[in-house]
Amino acid sequence: MSKVIEEIHAAARQLLEDGKVDVVIGFEKGTLPLKATPCFIRSPQEVEKLIWDETCDNNLANYVRQIKGKKAIVAKGCDTRALVVLMQENQVAREDLYILGVSCNGVINRKKIEAETGEILSAELAEGKISVQGMNGSKEFAFADVKDDTCQSCRYPNPVLEDAHFGDKVETGNQEVPFADVVAMEEKSLLERRAYFQEEMAKCIRCYACRNACPMCYCNECFVDCNSPKWLTGGVDPAENMMFQVGRSLHLAGRCVDCGACVRACPQGVDIRALSRKVTKDCLTMYRHEAGVTLEDPPALNQFSTEDPQGFLVKE
Amino acid sequence: MGQNPYLPITMKVVKNQIETEDRNIKTLVLEFLNKQDEENFKYMPGQFAEISAFGHGEAPFGIATSPTEPGILKFSIAKVGCVSKALHLIEEGATVGVRGPMGNYYPIEQFKGKNVVIIGGGFAFTTLRSLATYMLDEKHRGDYGDITVIYGARNPGLLLYKEELAEWEKNPNINLVTTIDKPVDGWNGRVGFVPAVTEEVVKTSVDTYAVVCGPPAMIKFTLPVLEKLNFPPERIITSLEMRMKCGLGICGRCNIGPKYVCKDGPVFSMAELKELPPEY
Amino acid sequence: MKISKDKWGQVFDALASDYQMLAPKEDKGEVNFKRVNCFSEVKQGYLNTKLPAKALFFPQHETLFTYQKEGQGITVKNALKVEKTIAFGVRPCDARAFLLLDKVFNNDQYRDPYYCDRRDTTLVIGLACSQVAPTCFCSQMGLSPVSTAGTDLLFIDLGEAYAVEAVTEKGKEFVAKLQGLEELNAEDQVKLETLKNLQTSSSVDISALTEKLDSMFDHPYWDSLHEKCLGCNACTFSCPTCHCFDITEEFRKTEGNRVRSWDSCMAPLFTKHGSGHNPREDKKARWRQRMMHKFNYFVHNNGDIACVGCGRCLKACPVNMDLRQVIDAVNKAELVVK
Numbered sequence: 001m002s003k004v005i006e007e008i009h010a011a012a013r014q015l016l017e018d019g020k021v022d023v024v025i026g027f028e029k030g031t032l033p034l035k036a037t038p039c040f041i042r043s044p045q046e047v048e049k050l051i052w053d054e055t056c057d058n059n060l061a062n063y064v065r066q067i068k069g070k071k072a073i074v075a076k077g078c079d080t081r082a083l084v085v086l087m088q089e090n091q092v093a094r095e096d097l098y099i100l101g102v103s104c105n106g107v108i109n110r111k112k113i114e115a116e117t118g119e120i121l122s123a124e125l126a127e128g129k130i131s132v133q134g135m136n137g138s139k140e141f142a143f144a145d146v147k148d149d150t151c152q153s154c155r156y157p158n159p160v161l162e163d164a165h166f167g168d169k170v171e172t173g174n175q176e177v178p179f180a181d182v183v184a185m186e187e188k189s190l191l192e193r194r195a196y197f198q199e200e201m202a203k204c205i206r207c208y209a210c211r212n213a214c215p216m217c218y219c220n221e222c223f224v225d226c227n228s229p230k231w232l233t234g235g236v237d238p239a240e241n242m243m244f245q246v247g248r249s250l251h252l253a254g255r256c257v258d259c260g261a262c263v264r265a266c267p268q269g270v271d272i273r274a275l276s277r278k279v280t281k282d283c284l285t286m287y288r289h290e291a292g293v294t295l296e297d298p299p300a301l302n303q304f305s306t307e308d309p310q311g312f313l314v315k316e
Numbered sequence: 317m318g319q320n321p322y323l324p325i326t327m328k329v330v331k332n333q334i335e336t337e338d339r340n341i342k343t344l345v346l347e348f349l350n351k352q353d354e355e356n357f358k359y360m361p362g363q364f365a366e367i368s369a370f371g372h373g374e375a376p377f378g379i380a381t382s383p384t385e386p387g388i389l390k391f392s393i394a395k396v397g398c399v400s401k402a403l404h405l406i407e408e409g410a411t412v413g414v415r416g417p418m419g420n421y422y423p424i425e426q427f428k429g430k431n432v433v434i435i436g437g438g439f440a441f442t443t444l445r446s447l448a449t450y451m452l453d454e455k456h457r458g459d460y461g462d463i464t465v466i467y468g469a470r471n472p473g474l475l476l477y478k479e480e481l482a483e484w485e486k487n488p489n490i491n492l493v494t495t496i497d498k499p500v501d502g503w504n505g506r507v508g509f510v511p512a513v514t515e516e517v518v519k520t521s522v523d524t525y526a527v528v529c530g531p532p533a534m535i536k537f538t539l540p541v542l543e544k545l546n547f548p549p550e551r552i553i554t555s556l557e558m559r560m561k562c563g564l565g566i567c568g569r570c571n572i573g574p575k576y577v578c579k580d581g582p583v584f585s586m587a588e589l590k591e592l593p594p595e596y
Numbered sequence: 597m598k599i600s601k602d603k604w605g606q607v608f609d610a611l612a613s614d615y616q617m618l619a620p621k622e623d624k625g626e627v628n629f630k631r632v633n634c635f636s637e638v639k640q641g642y643l644n645t646k647l648p649a650k651a652l653f654f655p656q657h658e659t660l661f662t663y664q665k666e667g668q669g670i671t672v673k674n675a676l677k678v679e680k681t682i683a684f685g686v687r688p689c690d691a692r693a694f695l696l697l698d699k700v701f702n703n704d705q706y707r708d709p710y711y712c713d714r715r716d717t718t719l720v721i722g723l724a725c726s727q728v729a730p731t732c733f734c735s736q737m738g739l740s741p742v743s744t745a746g747t748d749l750l751f752i753d754l755g756e757a758y759a760v761e762a763v764t765e766k767g768k769e770f771v772a773k774l775q776g777l778e779e780l781n782a783e784d785q786v787k788l789e790t791l792k793n794l795q796t797s798s799s800v801d802i803s804a805l806t807e808k809l810d811s812m813f814d815h816p817y818w819d820s821l822h823e824k825c826l827g828c829n830a831c832t833f834s835c836p837t838c839h840c841f842d843i844t845e846e847f848r849k850t851e852g853n854r855v856r857s858w859d860s861c862m863a864p865l866f867t868k869h870g871s872g873h874n875p876r877e878d879k880k881a882r883w884r885q886r887m888m889h890k891f892n893y894f895v896h897n898n899g900d901i902a903c904v905g906c907g908r909c910l911k912a913c914p915v916n917m918d919l920r921q922v923i924d925a926v927n928k929a930e931l932v933v934k
Contacts, residue, residue: 032910032911040820040823062826063823118643135727205647207830209912212827227397228397228401230398230844233855234859235857261914265828265914267911268626269624320674320676320709322708323660323661323672324672328668368854370852371845374854394870396870396871400870409668413663559867559868566706567839568839574896574897579705593813595885
């Protein structure tokens, strides 16, 4: 067992024994190869269940609103950003959280592996390599190749807010072009973009796994469920699906922390980030703001400065 | 409903009137457009229909008329959402869709030769009107023993079907007791909550059925009164509300345990409810 | 009897001019039932379709009827259109699910024509599995990777040919008219024997499940089960036996559609009354409903467990809720003696 995991166990055990928290929200081994699953540890005896590795792909910040009382949470960089936004939006109190921050090298996207090996029968994680036996054959992957796309362009691998730290700090390589994927999409013609999104939206089955996996989507009544006005009727054609995805991306403007939980949750492999990344880039460009990086910096759409672009308000 | 139980028949709105003083409940009177539709719509007290406000949606409502009142159907609608609001606003002469009759009905066969106590609260009186009207009809009255109706509302303005109530007051074939929660100027009737009035009025459960419909709080406090009088659970009948869509027991929405309220209900005896999980 | 894949391809292509042919087709790495025009479009060598075959008779979104406003009157028009169809390549798990759905859409009081008419005019040609995944558990659910239940005829892949087994009257009629059938030779027989012995190996045990659940409505197990569940629709939409749907309206000026679309009991607002009251207000109640409906209520109503062991739900779940684990936990749960 790695040193990091032992340290997490020790910290969790101490917190529960001291009564500092009622529950530790973390990951345990799942029932499928290369899949971790969220777990809620409430007694010191159970902390041994906790794991930490590249299979821990959910954003656990999603659970802090539903768990009352004091909780510890295992959080990667992106997860801590989500926690910051939730705090800024008064959805969770800082004093109720004990953040077990972990530096993260990225998580595996199982779909990338399954695209080549078929359903995964067994796998072994070793130094930067993953050996997989699948139903359609075996293959050895370099971790870098099957890292989730979010992690490929991650700029916050280290927690931005934490009460304890685990794991060696990760250096972010200098990205030549931040948001290169968005730039590439922007450079496509309108027709090309339309064709791309038509194709992606045709895949969506409106299971709302993306919305429910997102820590930022916590409305009591989501606009898709609203009856008056009835924004969406439940049809699954590309037009309605697009309305849902675009609507959600806009509702996340200035709030999305780009953790990729939505993409990994999607059973259909829809490219959801294509839209939210664009909105995130626009927020950075227009408002010089990135969600959840510092507690002191409120969400972009919650504050106003005279330097904000105002073409729509004031005749320039 | 024939071949396709999802297709509504169309009916004409002949009356759309305010039923309660707070304007929260309106009563729609619908007319069959042809004899065939009426013949296909044979119903019994306790059943409901799904009413379509075209352009808005469909919702289930208890049928307030009795089959002894031919040519029309009456529904009382509380304004709670999209469809009910549209029905509140609908003009006389307009068209609505109706699918039905659906659900089971009050066990009137079992009531034959027995006394029946009908206990209703507030808005829940719709299908109870149907039941009382049916039993009072000269063709049926002889089948039943004493008929007592205990009907309470928060204040006089919130009582439904005031015209019928006035008629029943004068009718020797039915013992009507209306009550309101707190004294109000101009009200000379009883004052008291329905459970308390039930205790005063109902003397025995021998050879008697109790039919209880009302808000959860009213039912919660009326049941112990009935149990004290030794009404067995088989002779306490109620009608449940549930969110419904298809009304056919197919879409899976309205179940309590293995029973679908739209198809196996909405009328249940307390004995049947005791077998079901407390999830309603 | 068997038919070579070449000959079957010819038959298939000829049938396509008379029937709507629905078969598994690959699109950007995902295999799903789609309309195909020739056998070459049909995917070979796959485990199962991503979305279940229930979509053949119960599409995710369909128009029930259309209506027109004319003055104060309204005319309603049935939108159901059925064409004679052949569904090829339905796996035994999905086919068995049809038999379960048949009981829902044609219940003791009502017949749903949208599902039933499609079902009646479709010939279901099942395709037995040649391999099973570790997430499959159909054998533990009372069927097998080669069972015929729910199909009209079953094809078993022998490599160069399909063994053909007629199951229903409809299937027998079809086989009687099938050109190119040959006898199985000794080698075929051996292959067939091996394939027919294919089973899923899983420790799922449903023998006492329904009865156990009879006493478990108030059990504390439900308190912890639901915690990590996201409450999305991924499991229900992937499930071959889930049948919940919503009915809504699409309306423009003077005309509109009444439509139905898949819904899920896992959705928070599924049972919310107009009054605001919600009998299943929390995730705990909804997960309990899911288990009770599939493994208890459905048994009491229809005599069968509403699960065919296809494993799609646990593969689709973003947080790895695993039905097999839940079944196991229910079996092991200690009943609280009152």
